[in-house]
Amino acid sequence: MIALQFILSGMLAAATPFLLAALGELVSERTGVLNLGVEGVMALGAAIAFIIVYHGGGHVLAFAGAGLAGLLLSLLFAFATLGLQANQVAAGLAIGILGQGLSALFGKTYESLTVKGLPKLAIPGLSDLPVFGGLFVQDSVVWLSLAATLAIWATFAFTKTGLLLRAVGENPKAAHSIGYPVNAIRVAAVAFGGLMSGFAGAYAATVYTPLWADGMIAGRGWIALALVVFGTWLTARIFLGACLFGAVSLAGLAAQAGGVELPSQLLASLPYLVTIIVLGVISSNRRLLKLNGVASLGEPFKP
Amino acid sequence: MTRGITRRNLIKSAALAGVATTVGSRFAFAAEPLGIALVVPSPIGDVGWGHALKAALDPVKAAYGDAVKITVLENIAEGPDADRIMNKTVADGNKFLIAGSFGYQNGAMQIARRNPDVSVLHASGYMVAPNFSPFAARYYQGTYLMGMAAAALSKTGKLGSVSAFAIPELITSINAFTLGAQAVNPAIEVSVVWVNSWFDPAKEQEAAKALIAQGCDVIFSNAQDTPSVISLCEEAGVYAFNLNSSMKSYAPKTYLGCVATDWSPYFKAQVDAHLTGKFKGASAFLGVADKVVQTVDWNPAIPAETMKKISDIEAKIAAGSFSPFTGPITKADGSQGVAAGATMDDAAIVAMDWHVKGVTSPLPK
Numbered sequence: 001m002i003a004l005q006f007i008l009s010g011m012l013a014a015a016t017p018f019l020l021a022a023l024g025e026l027v028s029e030r031t032g033v034l035n036l037g038v039e040g041v042m043a044l045g046a047a048i049a050f051i052i053v054y055h056g057g058g059h060v061l062a063f064a065g066a067g068l069a070g071l072l073l074s075l076l077f078a079f080a081t082l083g084l085q086a087n088q089v090a091a092g093l094a095i096g097i098l099g100q101g102l103s104a105l106f107g108k109t110y111e112s113l114t115v116k117g118l119p120k121l122a123i124p125g126l127s128d129l130p131v132f133g134g135l136f137v138q139d140s141v142v143w144l145s146l147a148a149t150l151a152i153w154a155t156f157a158f159t160k161t162g163l164l165l166r167a168v169g170e171n172p173k174a175a176h177s178i179g180y181p182v183n184a185i186r187v188a189a190v191a192f193g194g195l196m197s198g199f200a201g202a203y204a205a206t207v208y209t210p211l212w213a214d215g216m217i218a219g220r221g222w223i224a225l226a227l228v229v230f231g232t233w234l235t236a237r238i239f240l241g242a243c244l245f246g247a248v249s250l251a252g253l254a255a256q257a258g259g260v261e262l263p264s265q266l267l268a269s270l271p272y273l274v275t276i277i278v279l280g281v282i283s284s285n286r287r288l289l290k291l292n293g294v295a296s297l298g299e300p301f302k303p
Numbered sequence: 304m305t306r307g308i309t310r311r312n313l314i315k316s317a318a319l320a321g322v323a324t325t326v327g328s329r330f331a332f333a334a335e336p337l338g339i340a341l342v343v344p345s346p347i348g349d350v351g352w353g354h355a356l357k358a359a360l361d362p363v364k365a366a367y368g369d370a371v372k373i374t375v376l377e378n379i380a381e382g383p384d385a386d387r388i389m390n391k392t393v394a395d396g397n398k399f400l401i402a403g404s405f406g407y408q409n410g411a412m413q414i415a416r417r418n419p420d421v422s423v424l425h426a427s428g429y430m431v432a433p434n435f436s437p438f439a440a441r442y443y444q445g446t447y448l449m450g451m452a453a454a455a456l457s458k459t460g461k462l463g464s465v466s467a468f469a470i471p472e473l474i475t476s477i478n479a480f481t482l483g484a485q486a487v488n489p490a491i492e493v494s495v496v497w498v499n500s501w502f503d504p505a506k507e508q509e510a511a512k513a514l515i516a517q518g519c520d521v522i523f524s525n526a527q528d529t530p531s532v533i534s535l536c537e538e539a540g541v542y543a544f545n546l547n548s549s550m551k552s553y554a555p556k557t558y559l560g561c562v563a564t565d566w567s568p569y570f571k572a573q574v575d576a577h578l579t580g581k582f583k584g585a586s587a588f589l590g591v592a593d594k595v596v597q598t599v600d601w602n603p604a605i606p607a608e609t610m611k612k613i614s615d616i617e618a619k620i621a622a623g624s625f626s627p628f629t630g631p632i633t634k635a636d637g638s639q640g641v642a643a644g645a646t647m648d649d650a651a652i653v654a655m656d657w658h659v660k661g662v663t664s665p666l667p668k
Binding site for chain 2: 002003005006010014017104108111112113114204208209210211213214215216218220249250253254256257258259260261262263264265268
């Protein structure tokens with residue numbers, strides 16, 4: 001019961017870095033651009049945000065700065081892939097390495113310093129529920145991330161903008177032929193992805209683990225990328241995947257702390273296994289998979 | 304980018320070394336300084352393992368001044384990259400190499416074999432050669448003392464440890480911590496969470512939270528280089544301690560203390576030996592008696608009576624009349640670990656792969 005409470009109260013916060021980065025990547029990939037630089041963009045955002053909070057700039061400014069840094073780095077990626085038609089995989093990896101390098105450079109003098117995180121906000125009434133109460137005591141960024149998830153889902157489901165983004169990814173030629181600026185839309189989507197990855201990094205370094213250490217993103221950007229694919233480019237499934245991943249990793253730690261007789265290596269690999277299996281099963285319908293996939297993913301478009 | 308800068312420094316130092324040799328050949332009497340290179344796997348901050356090694360070179364520099372030239376290469380991932388970088392530093396004229404991670408063992412050993420004039424110190428390994436010495440700390444002597452303090456302060460009788468990997472060095476620390484706690488309160492229990500990573504601050508904090516949720520009220524941050532666990536425990540209001548260098552500034556209220564390591568006496572002695580041509584490869588397992596392991600920054604909340612007991616035991620450890628691993632010790636599975644009256648020897652301590660009774664978490668195989 002203690003373990004369950006622990007998992008429920010920590011799950012959403014654990015999922016937030018993945019969720020923010022994956023949502024950004026989702027929008028980018030929906031328009032057909034595969035940006036593998038998420039890990040590096042997150043690292044850069046984390047370093048910038050940490051530095052701002054450390055010098056007393058506050059979290060709002062920190063997230064703004066991290067988002068802007070992520071956006072600029074992603075624009076560099078957009079310039080290479082959409083402007084110069086460079087290979088998206090290679091350019092994404094390069095941007096990722098650049099981001100990690102920049103984060104190490106900027107963060108050098110801040111190595112292993114700490115800052116204060118954000119206070120938790122409770123939803124009155126719900127937070128007093130037995131067992132589930134902890135689920136409703138979260139910091140403001142978690143609440144905003146949930147709102148962002150809802151907004152992105154609604155955008156894709158109900159709006160013309162969502163349809164347009166999908167059209168550009170599905171059939172850029174068709175979108176171009178009816179007069180839409182395909183590459184401009186893609187640039188905007190990539191920039192949005194960078195912004196969100198920057199936010200994800202900021203959350204990791206100033207709220208979830210409020211300290212700076214070079215390499216602290218520790219592969220979370222790659223997990224976010226995987227979530228987009230395993231979530232078959234659907235907002236709800238990505239949200240589910242992120243929560244599942246967060247919950248199962250916390251469950252593994254809680255099981256160890258509680259003395260459960262399972263090898264810790266197995267517990268450590270469970271989040272990956274469970275997430276892949278669950279998302280694999282719910283998206284096993286091949287016809288739907290083809291329907292949800294992005295047809296022009298990774299392909300350059302020359303008008 | 305760190306690595307890029309490191310590389311640039313390397314090129315710079317190579318260029319300088321070039322200049323030095325030219326000058327040297329012109330003025331044959333100009334003595335060349337001894338190049339000492341330290342290689343560590345993580346970025347060096349104000350605390351942690353890398354910091355402890357780097358800080359230990361300061362007294363060496365102070366003692367020799369311009370007669371030594373120290374190069375620190377940080378954030379060097381274990382593996383082929385480390386081999387390449389270590390080879391480069393030796394090719395650049397560094398004759399004293401400190402390989403600051405277990406994973407550098409094979410690469411550093413090759414360097415030692417190929418360059419008999421280079422002396423190599425290697426952290427926590429087991430291989431020895433005439434010019435290659437492994438060194439390790441008897442952390443367990445300090446964690447035993449921390450266990451005594453932890454048991455005195457714990458209200459729940461449950462202690463926790465966030466640990467990196469289940470290797471003998473870490474297992475030994477946890478066992479001694481448990482035995483020290485049981486010396487004060489025989490009913491104490493210790494939970495361990497293995498994060499299976501040397502470096503993942505977010506996961507380390509999640510692990511600490513999980514332990515605190517289970518009721519653990521003193522946390523042992525076992526082999527974390529960042530204050531992730533320590534700062535979280537301050538916020539959660541539970542006591543915590545760590546190894547290598549003091550993190551008191553991150554937890555002014557709930558910092559239990561630190562099992563610090565000071566490698567400077569050892570490094571200084573080895574540099575002396577190298578300079579006088581007397582360097583001899585030998586395994587160094589150093590502890591309280593060598594003044595390498597020290598306990599510092601004890602929390603004032605520890606009762607004076609316990610503190611007295613702790614310093615008595617510490618004096619006995621230093622004098623060699625007490626070992627935490629003196630029987631009877633029962634293993635976690637109930638079988639006999641150490642017979643009554645017997646004391647584990649160093650060979651058994653460095654190979655320990657079982658938990659003592661009282662550690663409730665299973666040991667990964």
